[in-house]
Amino acid sequence: MTTAGLAADQLDTLVTVLDLVRFGDARTRPELARRLALGRTVVTQRLAQLVDCGLVVEGALGPSTGGRAPRELRFRAEAGALLVAEVGATSLAVGLGDLSGRLGDQRAQQWDVAAGPERTLARIETLFDELLAANPPRALWGIGVGVPGPVEFSSGRPVAPPIMPGWDGFDVRDRLAARYDASVWVDNEVNTMALGELRAGLGRGTSDLLYVKIGTGIGAGLVSGGRLHRGAQGCAGDIGHIAMTGTVPGATERVCRCGNVGCLEALAGGAALAAEALDAARSGRSPTLAARWRETGAVDAADVVRAAENGDQVAVEMLQRAGRLVGETLASLVNFFNPSLVLLGGRIGGSGDLLLAAVRQAVYRRSLPLATRDLRIVRSDLGDRAGLMGAGFMVLDELFSRERLGRWIQAGSPAGRPELTTDVRRSY
Template identity: 65%
Template sequence: MGALMAEPDGQPLLAEQLDTLVTVLDLARSGTARTRPEIIRHSGLGRTVVTQRVAHLIDAGLLEEGTLGPSNGGRAPRQLHFRANAGHLLVAELGATSISVGIADLAGQLVAQQEEPWTIASGAEATLTEVERMFDTMLDTRNPNDPQIWGIGVGVPGPVEFATGRPVAPPIMPGWDGYQVRDRLAERYDVPVWVDNEVNLMALGEFRGGLARGERDLVYLKIGTGIGAGLISAGQLHRGNKGCAGDVGHVAILDDASVICRCGNIGCLEAFAGGAALARDGLAAATDGRSPYLARLLTKGHSIEARDVAKAATHGDLASVELLTRSGRLVGEMLATLVNFFNPSLVLVGGGVAGAGDLLLATIKQTVYRRSLPLATRDLRIARSPLDDRAGLMGAAFMVIDELMSRERLTAWIGHKSPIGRSDVVHPVPVQ
C-alpha cells in the first residue's frame, strides 16, 4: 500500500494509519481528551502511535501544546489544544426573505455576522452576487494577520443534492434547479465549498453548539416563510437518499383545493400554517374587519406580515389569536406524526414565526402531547431554539469542519497544511 503523506520525521504515513490520525484529531478537537495520556485512555491506542500522531498534527498546525496538566503521580503531561484559529471559514444562510453571512473559526464559533433583507426568488445569479458582495465586505474589514479562509459553507431554503452541492427542484427558488453553487464559489475564492439545506444546518448547529449537545435523536423544526425539519438520527445528520429528508412543509394536512401551495400541490402544511400563510390570512382578517388591530395597520399603509399577526395576538386581537392557534395546531398534528415515527428526545422550534410569541409554541406542544403515543413523549422535550439566527451559520461552519477533518479529505490537504487552493478536496479519492 502506497504512502499518502509523510510523518514529521520523514517516514511515510500509510493509508491504514489514517484512522488513528483522525481518531486522535477528533478526540483533541472535541475536547474529549486534552493530554496524550487521555488520548491513550480514550482511544485504546499505544503510546508510540499516539506520540507519532500528535507530532504529525502539531507539525500540520492543527494541534499545539499548552501548559502542564494535572499529574496522576508521575510527570505532569502537556495540555494539547486544537488550533481553532488555524483557519477561518466563510458561511452563509440564504432564507426566503434574507441573507445571513458570517466568519467562523474551526471550532464552529462565529467571529463576525451580518444579515440583510433579500428575496431568494430573485434568482441564483443575483442572489449569489449579493452573497459574494457581503463576503467581500466582511473580508475587507479583516486585519492582515487574521487567519486565512479555509472553506465555505452555504445553506439554501430547498432540497440539495449534497454530493454535488446543487439545489434540486426547490419550490421557492425559481431558476436555482441544478445551479452549480459550489463550483461558482470555489472558483471565486479558491477553497473547498459545501452546500446543504438551511434547516439541516440549523439542526447541525444546535446539535454541535447549542441546546441539543449530547442528544442522539433530534428534530429541528423551522417555521418561517415556509416550514421544514432537520433530523439528527443516532448522532448523525440524516439527509436522505437525495437530500430532501425533512421537507415536512409539503406534507398534505388538509383536503382543500382553495389554496395552492408554491410547490403546485394542494393541502400542504406550509400553505396553511407557514409565515406566508399567516400573512395572507392576516391581510384577509384586516380587510374584512375581523381584526381591528391589523385593520389599523393596513389603513396606515403597513403591509401585513406574520410577525404583525403574532404581535396582534399578544394585544388580545381575537382573529389573530385564532390564526396563530390554528397554525400551531396544524404544525402540532404533523409533528405528532413525526414524533410517533421518529421518536426523538428533543424537538427544537426555530425560525422567524416561531420566535414571534409563546402562543404558537404552546399550541404546538399541547397538540403534540395530545396526539402522540405516551411512550414517544415520555422523555420528549419541546423548546424554542436558543441559537436563533446563529444556528444556520454555525451549522454551515460545522458542516465544512467535519468534511475537512474527515478521513477521506484530510489526506488530500494536510500535507499542504491548509486546504487553500485545494477546492477539489470536495471530491475525495477513496482511501483503502
C-alpha cells in the same frame, strides 16, 4: 489500502486523535493513550503529524497524576478561517468563523431570494469581501452555505426549490469555489440550523432530535444517532409539503408554491398566515391587523405574531390553528422517529408561547405515550444564529472527515483546494 500515502489504520487513529483534541475530550498525551488504548509511540506519531500541519500545539503543563506533569494539548482553531452564509426567503446573513465553528464578524440584511442566484450570490460575495478585508488575514479553509430549498448535497445544487425561482440546478458550489479558490458545501438551511443546534444549542448531548423551522416555509432537520440525516439525495425532512387534504377541510383549495394543493406550508406557513392576515385586515375582523394595514398598506406573518401577543383574538386563533396543524404533522414524525427533543425555530416558530403551546398540545394528544414520555418540545435558543453556525460545522465535519482529511493532511492544509468537495467514494 492507502489514502494520500497514509495506511487505513494510520488515518483512522489520526482522525480519532484529532477529534479527541479538538472537542476537548483528551487534553494530554496520557489521556489520549488511555482513551485510545494505544501505545505512547503511536500517539506521539499521530500528534506529530497534527503539530506539523499546525492543527495542534502543546501548551502549559497540566496537572500531575504522580509523575512528571504532562503538557496540555490545544487545538489551533485560529489556524484557518471559514466563510459562511445563510440565505432565507426574505433575508441573508454571512459570517467569518474559525476552525472551532465559533463565529466572529457577521453581516445581515433583508433580501428577497426571488432576486435569483446571480444577484444573491453577488451580494454574498460583496459581504464576504467586506469580512475578509475587515479582519486579520488567515488561510481560507472552506465555505458553507445554507439555502431555503431542497439541495442535492453531493453536487451542492438546489433542485426544484419552490420559493427560489431561477435557482433550480444552479451551481452555487462552483461559483463560490472559483471566486475564492476554496472548498464549498451547500445544504438546505434547515439542515444547517439543526446542525447548529446539535453542536452549540439546546441539542448538545442529544442523539435524536428534530429541528422545525416555521417561517415563510416549513421544514425540518433530522438528527439521528448524533448525526444529521440528509437522506439519499439530501431532501430528508421536507415536511412543509406533506399533504393535509385528508384531515383539513378546504385544504384542496389551498395551492402551494410547489404546485400541489393542501400542503402543510400552504396552510400554516408564513405566506399562508400573511394571506389570512390580509383578509382579516380588509374585512375588519381584526382591529389590530386592520390598523396595521391602513398604516403600511400591507400585513405579514410577523404582524400576526405581534397582534396575537397584544391580545387580538383573530390573530391568536390564526397562530393556534397554525400550531395545531404543525403539531399534528409532527405527531406522526414523533411516532415514527421517536426523538427526545423537538426544537422550534424560524420567524414564526421562534415566536411567543401561543404557537409553542398549540404544537405541544397537538403532539402530546396525537402521539404514542411511550414516544412522548421523555420528549421535550421547546423553542431554539440560538435563534437567527443557528443557520450560520451550522454552516460552519458542516464545513468542519467535511474537512475533518476520514475521507477528506486523508486527501489534504500531508499538504498541511486544505486551503486552495476546491477539489476536496468532489464526491468521496468510501472504498476503505
